[in-house]
Amino acid sequence: MNNSxxxxxxxxxxxxxxxxxxVLVYDLNSNKAHCLNETAAxxxxxxxxxxxxxxxxxxxxxxxxEDLVWLAIDQLSENHxxxxxxxxxxxxxxxxxxxxxxxxxxxxxxxxxxxxxAPQNALAAQSCxxxxxxxxxxxxNLGHCAATTCNGSGLCAAP
Amino acid sequence: MNNxxxxxxxxxxxxxxxxxxxxxxDLAVKAAQRALLERTAEISCADAMQHFQILGGxxxxxxxxxxxxxMVTDKLNLRFWKYFDSLVRxxxxxxxxxxxxxxxxxxxxxGKAIVVxxxxxxxxxxxxxxxxxxxxxxxxDEYAVFDESGKVHPFERxxxxxxxxxxxxxxTTDINEIGGRVGRNPIPVGVLLxxxxxxxxxxxxxxxxxxxxxxxxxxxxxxxxxxxxxxIKVLKNAxxxxxxxxxxxxxxREFARGFLEFVDNTAI
Numbered sequence: 001m002n003n004s005x006x007x008x009x010x011x012x013x014x015x016x017x018x019x020x021x022x023v024l025v026y027d028l029n030s031n032k033a034h035c036l037n038e039t040a041a042x043x044x045x046x047x048x049x050x051x052x053x054x055x056x057x058x059x060x061x062x063x064x065x066e067d068l069v070w071l072a073i074d075q076l077s078e079n080h081x082x083x084x085x086x087x088x089x090x091x092x093x094x095x096x097x098x099x100x101x102x103x104x105x106x107x108x109x110x111x112x113x114x115x116x117x118a119p120q121n122a123l124a125a126q127s128c129x130x131x132x133x134x135x136x137x138x139x140x141n142l143g144h145c146a147a148t149t150c151n152g153s154g155l156c157a158a159p
Numbered sequence: 160m161n162n163x164x165x166x167x168x169x170x171x172x173x174x175x176x177x178x179x180x181x182x183x184x185d186l187a188v189k190a191a192q193r194a195l196l197e198r199t200a201e202i203s204c205a206d207a208m209q210h211f212q213i214l215g216g217x218x219x220x221x222x223x224x225x226x227x228x229x230m231v232t233d234k235l236n237l238r239f240w241k242y243f244d245s246l247v248r249x250x251x252x253x254x255x256x257x258x259x260x261x262x263x264x265x266x267x268x269x270g271k272a273i274v275v276x277x278x279x280x281x282x283x284x285x286x287x288x289x290x291x292x293x294x295x296x297x298x299x300d301e302y303a304v305f306d307e308s309g310k311v312h313p314f315e316r317x318x319x320x321x322x323x324x325x326x327x328x329x330x331t332t333d334i335n336e337i338g339g340r341v342g343r344n345p346i347p348v349g350v351l352l353x354x355x356x357x358x359x360x361x362x363x364x365x366x367x368x369x370x371x372x373x374x375x376x377x378x379x380x381x382x383x384x385x386x387x388x389x390x391i392k393v394l395k396n397a398x399x400x401x402x403x404x405x406x407x408x409x410x411x412r413e414f415a416r417g418f419l420e421f422v423d424n425t426a427i
Contacts, residue, residue, distance in 0.1 A: 015388045017395045022370035026391050031384050033377045033391075035370035116374045118383040129245040131231045131238050153329055154238025 007073055008049035008083040025081065031118040034079055040111035043072035047082060067102050071095070072111035079113055128156045162212075166204040169195045170255040170304075174247070175207035179214050183221065183235065187213050187243065194244040195251060196316055209250055213243075225250070241329075252302065252381040258312070259305045259386075259393040262379040265298035265313075266290040267342040268422060271349025272311040274303050274397075276379040282356035282411065284318050288337060289415035296342035297334045307389075309396030310345035348397050350422055351376070353405040354414075360407040362417060369395075372403040 015026040023041040025034040036044055046056045053073065057066040070089040077086050090098050099110050128145035130136050136156035137148040145156035163184045164177040176191060178184040191211075192199050215221030215235075222232040223243060230246060233239050252260035263276040264287040273290065277283045284300040291297050299314040306312060317331040334341055351372050367375070373394045377383055383390050402425060408414040 015391050017391055019370050019373075019395060019399075022368060024370050024373055024391060024395060026387050028387055031387075033374045033383075035368070035374045037368075037370075114371050114374050116377050118377050118380070118387075120384070129238075129242050131233045131242045135231070135242075150238075152238075154241045155329055 005086050006049050006052055007047040007076070007086055009044050009047035009076075010081050010083050014081075026118075027080065030080065032079070033116050033118060034081065035114045037109060037112045039068065039109050040072045040075065040113050043069055043111060044076055044081060047073075047076070049083075067098060068111065071098055071102060075111060075113045079115060081113075129154055130156050164204060166202050166207040167191070167199040168202045168206070169199045169251050170260075171257040172209060172251045172254045173202055173207035174209045174211065174250070175204050177210070177212045183213050183215070186235070186240070187211070190240050190243050191247045194247045196314065209254060211243075211246070248302070249381065253385055255382065256386060256389065257306075259390045260381050261303040261305065261376060261394075262301065262381065263303035263376075264300045265303045265311050267296035267298055267346050268349065268419060270346055272298065272303075272346050273350045273352060273418075273422065274311065274348055274401075275352045275354065276303070276376050277353075277355065278379065282408075284320055285356075285411045286354070286408070286415060288318055288320065288332070289411040290419070291334065291339035292337055292412070293416050293419055295339075295419070297339050298342045298346075305393050305397050306345060307393055307396070309393055309399060310347055311397075312345045313342050315341045348401040351398060351401050351403045352418070353403075354408050356409070356411075357407040358409055360409050362406050362408060362414060364404050364406045364421065367403040367405060369398040369401070369403060372398050372401070 013028045015028065017024040021038045023036045023044065025036065043056060046059065053069055057069045060068060073086055074088050074090060076082050102110055128141055130141065130150035131154065133148065133150050135141055136145060136150050141156050147157050149156070151157050162177050162179050163181045164175055165184060165188045166173065166175045168174065176184065176187050178187060210226050212224040213221050214224065219234050220232060221235055223230045223246065225246060231242060261276060262278065263274050264283040266273050266287060273295070275283055275286060287300045297315055298311060300318050301316065302314045304312040304314050315334065317333050319329055320332050353375060376394060380390055380394065
């Protein structure tokens with residue numbers, strides 16, 4: 001563990017939208033969307049490259065807040081939302097164990113980052129229409145329709 | 160060989176359709192206009208950045224090329240044109256910069272939209288039809304069209320119902336046939352509902368945050384990769400005053416009526 005690390009939030013290649021109590025981040029490089037809850041967002045905003053993790057923890061007050069900050073930092077790092085990697089404090093511990101430990105001791109919401117990769121171009125629009133079987137067993141329809149064969153109605157569905 | 164062409168724009172996307180047969184071109188233009196609910200206007204072909212070619216021979220077999228890439232080759236039958244319909248709609252949804260199009264069903268209820276995102280075969284249309292039978296206004300069974308402020312506009316194509324029989328068949332149902340009416344005005348989103356059909360499941364409403372809702376809806380947002388910044392901004396605006404609910408559902412009729420009651424009892 002090294003609380004003298006000075007994490008720096010990534011700025012480039014991101015679309016950031018502030019929402020009440022949350023921050024939305026869309027990563028243009030990985031096409032991944034993230035929702036940072038209030039705690040995760042607060043830590044991310046504190047990552048200015050000049051504030052140490054100890055100093056960030058102090059903002060949250062006493063108690064198990066250092067772990068809280070570390071949990072946020074870990075997730076931010078894992079999701080490539082920091083400029084440089086950080087050495088995790090929780091080596092050998094599962095996130096569930098850490099959350100359980102923090103959750104019992106903290107009145108502050110545990111930092112959570114919910115993420116989803118955007119589908120390939122028009123994948124989301126697939127309508128399961130087809131002309132032949134190939135279109136059901138490859139491309140955007142694959143895995144999204146009721147079957148991998150194109151039926152007489154022009155649908156990747158039961159023949 | 161001379162080719163025939165027609166150019167139009169829809170939602171700001173300029174499209175050129177070209178064929179080596181004037182009859183096929185006529186059919187293709189009509190199919191495209193129908194697919195886009197006639198929201199098209201003829202333009203000069205110099206302004207058309209997207210290109211469909213439908214080229215074939217005397218054997219009646221034709222190929223669709225989209226921007227030079229062969230998409231399909233087959234006879235000019237019903238499923239050929241349905242597939243072309245689908246290609247045209249997806250193209251416009253992906254390239255428009257005027258609106259953000261999300262794969263979702265939409266109804267209007269007391270001046271606000273209930274938006275139900277979901278992929279095909281999630282039972283969206285069945286649920287939308289039941290909302291309409293319960294008195295909601297119809298906006299769309301496939302595409303939620305959001306303007307920059309986040310309001311939803313109608314995309315009121317006939318309901319594309321899919322049968323549950325041994326062969327899945329798609330039939331279209333006019334909204335009037337089920338006693339429904341179409342919403343005409345853009346409306347703000349009141350509720351975003353994430354649901355899917357699970358036989359014999361219990362209704363279990365869970366509230367999600369607006370940020371989580373945007374992350375979830377990314378999966379159905381067609382231009383998310385091509386126009387990410389605009390799409391994220393519009394989605395944020397769309398959910399800004401909405402409540403976000405998720406629940407599994409079993410029978411659509413019972414769920415729809417129960418859900419509208421739930422909405423009435425929840426300040427939106």
